[in-house]
Amino acid sequence: MLSIVSAVLFFIAFLINAADISTNDTFTSTNIMLIGLAVLALHLAGLGSGWRVRGRRRRNPLPGSQREAVNTRQPLGG
Template sequence: MLAIVSAILFFIAFLINAADISTNDTFTSTNVMLIGLTVLALHLAGVGSGWNVRGRRR
């Protein structure tokens, strides 16, 4: 799920950069790309993958 969110953020950053859309200082293509990289790093770290049950009964 987080990988899909990061892909969407990368696409938004690409559109902002390719269309040369003027945005405010907070919502630049670089900032959106960095948020996407953060979400991708969280995905690779295993955050958001669901609950892991360690104590299974046999």
């Protein structure tokens, strides 16, 4: 997602520079290009790669019949 944003920012900077559009001091083609580079750096750092839920869910590796046998055991020392 961030790579698409940076590509759009680079394209806008190219259009401003190629068409020689006069803008105010904030939105010059160099500033937009630098913002695009910052967004691209965030993408390469892995910030926009997506969200994952990292839960502590544990899978039981035992099949059904063995799982029932493990669950019916009595605790030690009791």
